[in-house]
Amino acid sequence: MIIVGGPASNGIDEKLSEMLNVKLVKAEHKIFPDGESYIRIPESVRGEEVVIVQSTYYPQDKHLMELLLMIEAVKNLGASKIISIIPYLAYARQDRRFKDGEALSLKIVLNLIYESGSDELITVEPHKPDAVISYFKGNVKIVDPTPALAREIKKEVENPFVLAPDRGALERAERLAKEINSPYSHIEKERDRTTGEVRIKEAPHLDLHGKDVVLIDDIISTGGTLAQASQLSYNLGARKVIAAATHVLLVNDAYDKLTRAGIKSIIGTNTIKVENKNVKIADISDLIAVKL
Ligand code: R5P
Numbered sequence: 001m002i003i004v005g006g007p008a009s010n011g012i013d014e015k016l017s018e019m020l021n022v023k024l025v026k027a028e029h030k031i032f033p034d035g036e037s038y039i040r041i042p043e044s045v046r047g048e049e050v051v052i053v054q055s056t057y058y059p060q061d062k063h064l065m066e067l068l069l070m071i072e073a074v075k076n077l078g079a080s081k082i083i084s085i086i087p088y089l090a091y092a093r094q095d096r097r098f099k100d101g102e103a104l105s106l107k108i109v110l111n112l113i114y115e116s117g118s119d120e121l122i123t124v125e126p127h128k129p130d131a132v133i134s135y136f137k138g139n140v141k142i143v144d145p146t147p148a149l150a151r152e153i154k155k156e157v158e159n160p161f162v163l164a165p166d167r168g169a170l171e172r173a174e175r176l177a178k179e180i181n182s183p184y185s186h187i188e189k190e191r192d193r194t195t196g197e198v199r200i201k202e203a204p205h206l207d208l209h210g211k212d213v214v215l216i217d218d219i220i221s222t223g224g225t226l227a228q229a230s231q232l233s234y235n236l237g238a239r240k241v242i243a244a245a246t247h248v249l250l251v252n253d254a255y256d257k258l259t260r261a262g263i264k265s266i267i268g269t270n271t272i273k274v275e276n277k278n279v280k281i282a283d284i285s286d287l288i289a290v291k292l
Contacts, residue, residue: 001292002045006054006070008063010273012087013053015285020292022051027070037062039069046078051292052118053085057249057272060090064109068116075117084118085288087143087271088247093219095131098193110136122291124271124284125172125246127218141291145246145269146172148282149216150179152267156242157212165189165200165217165229176216176244187229200228209237220245220266223254227261240264248274255279 001022005013007029017024028040052074054067067084074082094105110132113121120139126132129142153160153176164173164186177184188201213233215226220243230241241263248268255276258266267280274281 002043002048002050004041004045004050004052004070004074006052006063007066008055008057008273009053010055010057010087010270012055012085012270012285012288015283016051016053016085016289016292019285019289027066027073029066031062037065037069039066039073041070041073041077044077045074047080049081049083050074050079051083051085053087055087055271055273056090057088057247064090064112068112071113071116071118081120082118083120083122083292084113085122086113087124087269087284087288089123089126089132092126092128092132095128095135106131107135114138122288124269124288125218143284143287143291144175145271145282145284145287146175146179148269148284148287149244149246149267150176152280152282153214153242153244154180156265156267157214157240159210159212159239160214161185161208161211161238162214162216163187163206163208163229163233165215165225169217172218173216176214180214182214187232189225189229196222198224198228200225200232203232203236206236208233210239211237213238213241215241215243215263217243217245219247219249220254220258220268221249222251223257226263227257230258230261230263234262242267244268247271248279250274250276250279 056063091105124143160182162177162184166189170186173184242265244267
Protein backbone atom coordinates (compact mmCIF):
# COMPACT_ATOMS: atom_id res chain seq x y z
CA MET A 1 0.00 0.00 0.00
CA ILE A 2 1.14 3.55 -0.78
CA ILE A 3 -0.50 6.76 0.41
CA VAL A 4 -0.63 9.66 -2.03
CA GLY A 5 -1.22 12.99 -0.28
CA GLY A 6 -3.02 15.70 -2.18
CA PRO A 7 -2.83 19.49 -1.75
CA ALA A 8 -5.94 19.45 0.47
CA SER A 9 -5.13 16.44 2.66
CA ASN A 10 -4.88 18.73 5.71
CA GLY A 11 -2.14 16.57 7.27
CA ILE A 12 -4.32 13.46 7.42
CA ASP A 13 -2.08 11.81 4.78
CA GLU A 14 0.96 12.18 7.07
CA LYS A 15 -0.92 10.92 10.13
CA LEU A 16 -2.17 7.84 8.24
CA SER A 17 1.31 7.13 6.90
CA GLU A 18 2.73 7.19 10.44
CA MET A 19 -0.09 5.23 12.05
CA LEU A 20 -0.09 2.51 9.41
CA ASN A 21 3.65 2.61 8.71
CA VAL A 22 2.95 3.04 5.00
CA LYS A 23 5.01 5.02 2.49
CA LEU A 24 3.72 8.52 1.72
CA VAL A 25 4.15 10.13 -1.70
CA LYS A 26 3.19 13.80 -1.91
CA ALA A 27 1.53 14.78 -5.18
CA GLU A 28 3.28 17.62 -6.96
CA HIS A 29 0.86 20.39 -7.80
CA LYS A 30 0.73 23.89 -9.21
CA ILE A 31 -1.72 26.24 -10.82
CA PHE A 32 -0.99 27.44 -14.34
CA PRO A 33 -1.15 31.21 -15.00
CA ASP A 34 -4.61 30.79 -16.53
CA GLY A 35 -5.96 29.11 -13.37
CA GLU A 36 -5.87 25.47 -14.47
CA SER A 37 -4.60 22.80 -12.06
CA TYR A 38 -1.54 20.61 -12.65
CA ILE A 39 -0.81 17.34 -10.84
CA ARG A 40 2.12 14.92 -11.02
CA ILE A 41 2.78 11.79 -8.96
CA PRO A 42 6.58 11.79 -8.67
CA GLU A 43 7.13 8.08 -7.87
CA SER A 44 6.17 4.69 -9.24
CA VAL A 45 3.02 3.10 -7.79
CA ARG A 46 2.86 0.21 -10.30
CA GLY A 47 1.05 -2.83 -8.90
CA GLU A 48 0.36 -1.08 -5.56
CA GLU A 49 -2.89 -0.45 -3.73
CA VAL A 50 -2.92 3.35 -3.64
CA VAL A 51 -4.77 5.43 -1.06
CA ILE A 52 -5.30 9.03 -2.22
CA VAL A 53 -6.04 11.56 0.53
CA GLN A 54 -7.71 14.77 -0.60
CA SER A 55 -10.48 16.69 1.13
CA THR A 56 -12.74 18.93 -0.93
CA TYR A 57 -13.26 21.97 1.29
CA TYR A 58 -13.12 25.53 -0.13
CA PRO A 59 -12.21 26.09 -2.95
CA GLN A 60 -14.25 22.97 -3.58
CA ASP A 61 -14.06 22.87 -7.38
CA LYS A 62 -10.27 23.31 -7.37
CA HIS A 63 -9.78 20.57 -4.78
CA LEU A 64 -12.18 18.27 -6.57
CA MET A 65 -10.35 18.76 -9.86
CA GLU A 66 -7.02 18.03 -8.16
CA LEU A 67 -8.52 14.82 -6.79
CA LEU A 68 -9.69 13.70 -10.24
CA LEU A 69 -6.27 14.48 -11.74
CA MET A 70 -4.54 12.47 -8.97
CA ILE A 71 -6.81 9.49 -9.58
CA GLU A 72 -6.14 9.66 -13.32
CA ALA A 73 -2.37 9.91 -12.85
CA VAL A 74 -2.24 7.08 -10.29
CA LYS A 75 -4.33 4.82 -12.52
CA ASN A 76 -2.13 5.59 -15.50
CA LEU A 77 0.95 4.64 -13.45
CA GLY A 78 -0.51 1.14 -13.01
CA ALA A 79 -1.92 1.07 -9.45
CA SER A 80 -3.72 -2.23 -8.76
CA LYS A 81 -6.49 -0.56 -6.74
CA ILE A 82 -7.34 3.07 -5.92
CA ILE A 83 -9.00 4.10 -2.66
CA SER A 84 -9.99 7.79 -2.38
CA ILE A 85 -10.15 9.18 1.14
CA ILE A 86 -12.20 12.37 0.92
CA PRO A 87 -12.64 13.52 4.54
CA TYR A 88 -15.07 16.29 3.55
CA LEU A 89 -17.10 15.44 0.48
CA ALA A 90 -18.21 18.64 -1.23
CA TYR A 91 -21.64 18.88 -2.87
CA ALA A 92 -23.03 16.18 -0.55
CA ARG A 93 -25.94 18.36 0.57
CA GLN A 94 -27.38 18.59 -2.96
CA ASP A 95 -28.27 14.90 -2.82
CA ARG A 96 -31.62 15.31 -4.57
CA ARG A 97 -33.51 17.70 -6.79
CA PHE A 98 -35.37 19.90 -4.34
CA LYS A 99 -36.84 21.95 -7.22
CA ASP A 100 -37.48 20.99 -10.85
CA GLY A 101 -34.51 21.62 -13.09
CA GLU A 102 -31.87 21.54 -10.36
CA ALA A 103 -28.65 19.60 -10.97
CA LEU A 104 -28.13 16.51 -8.81
CA SER A 105 -24.66 17.62 -7.74
CA LEU A 106 -23.75 14.70 -5.48
CA LYS A 107 -24.48 12.15 -8.21
CA ILE A 108 -22.31 13.81 -10.86
CA VAL A 109 -19.44 14.37 -8.40
CA LEU A 110 -19.47 10.70 -7.38
CA ASN A 111 -19.70 9.58 -11.02
CA LEU A 112 -16.64 11.66 -11.87
CA ILE A 113 -14.66 10.15 -9.00
CA TYR A 114 -15.61 6.60 -9.99
CA GLU A 115 -15.15 7.06 -13.74
CA SER A 116 -11.72 8.65 -13.18
CA GLY A 117 -10.65 5.30 -11.71
CA SER A 118 -11.37 5.24 -7.97
CA ASP A 119 -12.51 1.77 -6.90
CA GLU A 120 -13.37 2.72 -3.34
CA LEU A 121 -14.40 5.84 -1.46
CA ILE A 122 -13.89 6.56 2.24
CA THR A 123 -15.51 9.70 3.58
CA VAL A 124 -16.36 11.13 6.98
CA GLU A 125 -20.05 11.51 7.81
CA PRO A 126 -21.50 12.96 4.60
CA HIS A 127 -24.85 14.75 4.83
CA LYS A 128 -26.80 11.58 3.89
CA PRO A 129 -24.63 8.45 3.91
CA ASP A 130 -27.26 6.41 2.05
CA ALA A 131 -27.22 8.85 -0.87
CA VAL A 132 -23.43 8.53 -1.18
CA ILE A 133 -23.65 4.74 -1.02
CA SER A 134 -26.35 4.63 -3.68
CA TYR A 135 -24.70 7.05 -6.15
CA PHE A 136 -21.09 5.80 -5.97
CA LYS A 137 -20.69 2.73 -8.17
CA GLY A 138 -17.74 1.32 -6.20
CA ASN A 139 -17.35 0.37 -2.54
CA VAL A 140 -18.12 3.08 0.05
CA LYS A 141 -16.97 3.23 3.67
CA ILE A 142 -18.36 5.89 6.00
CA VAL A 143 -16.35 7.10 8.98
CA ASP A 144 -18.31 8.02 12.10
CA PRO A 145 -16.51 10.97 13.80
CA THR A 146 -18.55 10.69 17.01
CA PRO A 147 -15.82 9.14 19.22
CA ALA A 148 -13.35 11.92 18.28
CA LEU A 149 -15.91 14.71 18.80
CA ALA A 150 -17.01 13.16 22.09
CA ARG A 151 -13.45 13.23 23.46
CA GLU A 152 -13.40 17.04 23.03
CA ILE A 153 -17.01 17.62 24.08
CA LYS A 154 -16.52 15.82 27.42
CA LYS A 155 -13.91 18.44 28.36
CA GLU A 156 -16.48 21.23 27.94
CA VAL A 157 -19.66 20.05 29.68
CA GLU A 158 -20.85 18.93 33.13
CA ASN A 159 -24.57 18.25 32.81
CA PRO A 160 -24.93 17.64 29.04
CA PHE A 161 -28.02 17.50 26.88
CA VAL A 162 -27.45 16.69 23.20
CA LEU A 163 -29.74 18.57 20.84
CA ALA A 164 -30.09 18.04 17.08
CA PRO A 165 -31.20 21.14 15.13
CA ASP A 166 -33.55 19.10 12.93
CA ARG A 167 -35.18 15.69 12.79
CA GLY A 168 -32.65 14.51 10.16
CA ALA A 169 -29.86 14.93 12.69
CA LEU A 170 -31.56 12.90 15.43
CA GLU A 171 -29.68 9.68 14.74
CA ARG A 172 -26.39 11.61 14.96
CA ALA A 173 -27.51 13.11 18.28
CA GLU A 174 -28.35 9.64 19.56
CA ARG A 175 -24.87 8.35 18.68
CA LEU A 176 -23.23 11.26 20.49
CA ALA A 177 -25.54 11.01 23.50
CA LYS A 178 -24.57 7.35 23.96
CA GLU A 179 -20.89 8.25 23.73
CA ILE A 180 -21.08 11.01 26.38
CA ASN A 181 -23.85 9.40 28.44
CA SER A 182 -26.43 12.16 28.00
CA PRO A 183 -30.12 12.59 27.21
CA TYR A 184 -30.89 13.84 23.71
CA SER A 185 -33.66 15.26 21.57
CA HIS A 186 -34.23 17.31 18.45
CA ILE A 187 -35.94 20.50 17.42
CA GLU A 188 -37.54 21.29 14.06
CA LYS A 189 -36.10 23.41 11.27
CA GLU A 190 -37.52 24.78 8.03
CA ARG A 191 -35.32 26.02 5.17
CA ASP A 192 -36.51 28.32 2.39
CA ARG A 193 -35.25 26.51 -0.72
CA THR A 194 -34.88 29.77 -2.65
CA THR A 195 -33.19 32.09 -0.14
CA GLY A 196 -31.53 29.37 1.96
CA GLU A 197 -32.90 31.08 5.13
CA VAL A 198 -33.53 28.74 8.05
CA ARG A 199 -36.22 29.03 10.71
CA ILE A 200 -36.13 27.00 13.92
CA LYS A 201 -39.58 26.28 15.34
CA GLU A 202 -40.52 26.74 19.00
CA ALA A 203 -40.16 23.60 21.17
CA PRO A 204 -42.38 24.05 24.23
CA HIS A 205 -42.04 20.37 25.18
CA LEU A 206 -38.31 20.73 25.93
CA ASP A 207 -37.01 21.72 29.36
CA LEU A 208 -33.30 22.54 29.28
CA HIS A 209 -33.01 24.20 32.70
CA GLY A 210 -29.52 23.78 34.15
CA LYS A 211 -28.33 21.83 31.11
CA ASP A 212 -25.12 22.25 29.12
CA VAL A 213 -26.61 21.92 25.67
CA VAL A 214 -24.46 20.33 22.99
CA LEU A 215 -25.79 21.26 19.56
CA ILE A 216 -24.67 18.64 17.07
CA ASP A 217 -24.79 18.91 13.27
CA ASP A 218 -22.93 17.51 10.28
CA ILE A 219 -21.94 20.94 8.93
CA ILE A 220 -21.65 24.49 10.19
CA SER A 221 -21.75 26.63 7.06
CA THR A 222 -23.23 30.11 7.57
CA GLY A 223 -23.95 29.28 11.23
CA GLY A 224 -27.61 30.25 10.80
CA THR A 225 -28.97 26.88 11.92
CA LEU A 226 -26.96 26.58 15.12
CA ALA A 227 -27.24 30.29 16.04
CA GLN A 228 -31.03 29.97 16.07
CA ALA A 229 -30.86 26.62 17.87
CA SER A 230 -28.66 28.24 20.52
CA GLN A 231 -31.08 31.13 21.10
CA LEU A 232 -33.94 28.66 21.46
CA SER A 233 -31.89 26.55 23.91
CA TYR A 234 -31.31 29.58 26.16
CA ASN A 235 -35.04 30.44 25.94
CA LEU A 236 -35.72 26.91 27.17
CA GLY A 237 -33.44 27.39 30.19
CA ALA A 238 -30.02 26.15 29.04
CA ARG A 239 -27.12 27.06 31.37
CA LYS A 240 -24.58 27.00 28.55
CA VAL A 241 -24.58 26.06 24.86
CA ILE A 242 -21.71 24.62 22.84
CA ALA A 243 -21.70 23.55 19.19
CA ALA A 244 -20.11 20.50 17.60
CA ALA A 245 -20.06 19.52 13.96
CA THR A 246 -18.06 17.19 11.77
CA HIS A 247 -17.32 19.77 9.08
CA VAL A 248 -16.82 23.33 10.32
CA LEU A 249 -16.86 25.44 7.15
CA LEU A 250 -17.60 28.70 9.02
CA VAL A 251 -18.51 30.80 5.98
CA ASN A 252 -18.21 34.63 6.19
CA ASP A 253 -19.29 35.91 9.64
CA ALA A 254 -20.46 32.51 10.89
CA TYR A 255 -18.13 32.52 13.90
CA ASP A 256 -19.38 35.94 15.11
CA LYS A 257 -22.97 34.88 14.50
CA LEU A 258 -22.48 31.82 16.71
CA THR A 259 -20.74 33.68 19.52
CA ARG A 260 -23.38 36.44 19.43
CA ALA A 261 -25.98 33.68 19.87
CA GLY A 262 -24.22 32.65 23.11
CA ILE A 263 -22.33 29.59 21.85
CA LYS A 264 -19.42 29.25 24.25
CA SER A 265 -17.32 26.75 22.36
CA ILE A 266 -17.16 25.31 18.83
CA ILE A 267 -15.78 21.85 18.19
CA GLY A 268 -15.05 20.43 14.74
CA THR A 269 -12.78 17.87 13.08
CA ASN A 270 -9.78 18.05 10.76
CA THR A 271 -11.82 17.09 7.67
CA ILE A 272 -11.65 20.85 6.98
CA LYS A 273 -8.72 23.23 7.27
CA VAL A 274 -10.20 25.58 9.86
CA GLU A 275 -8.38 28.91 9.99
CA ASN A 276 -10.15 30.20 13.13
CA LYS A 277 -7.90 29.23 16.06
CA ASN A 278 -10.77 29.42 18.56
CA VAL A 279 -12.37 26.31 17.06
CA LYS A 280 -11.30 23.14 18.86
CA ILE A 281 -10.30 20.45 16.40
CA ALA A 282 -10.76 16.72 16.99
CA ASP A 283 -8.47 14.51 14.90
CA ILE A 284 -10.32 11.76 13.00
CA SER A 285 -7.23 10.13 11.41
CA ASP A 286 -7.34 7.06 13.69
CA LEU A 287 -11.00 6.51 12.79
CA ILE A 288 -10.09 6.60 9.09
CA ALA A 289 -7.07 4.33 9.61
CA VAL A 290 -9.20 1.45 10.88
CA LYS A 291 -11.15 1.47 7.60
CA LEU A 292 -8.01 0.64 5.56
C1 R5P B 1 -28.50 20.81 6.67
O1 R5P B 1 -29.48 20.07 6.71
C2 R5P B 1 -27.25 20.52 7.43
O2 R5P B 1 -27.39 19.40 8.22
C3 R5P B 1 -26.82 21.70 8.28
O3 R5P B 1 -27.79 21.93 9.30
C4 R5P B 1 -26.67 22.94 7.46
O4 R5P B 1 -25.95 22.68 6.30
C5 R5P B 1 -26.01 24.04 8.25
O5 R5P B 1 -25.94 25.19 7.44
P1 R5P B 1 -25.87 26.65 8.07
O6 R5P B 1 -24.72 26.66 9.02
O7 R5P B 1 -25.64 27.54 6.87
O8 R5P B 1 -27.18 26.92 8.72
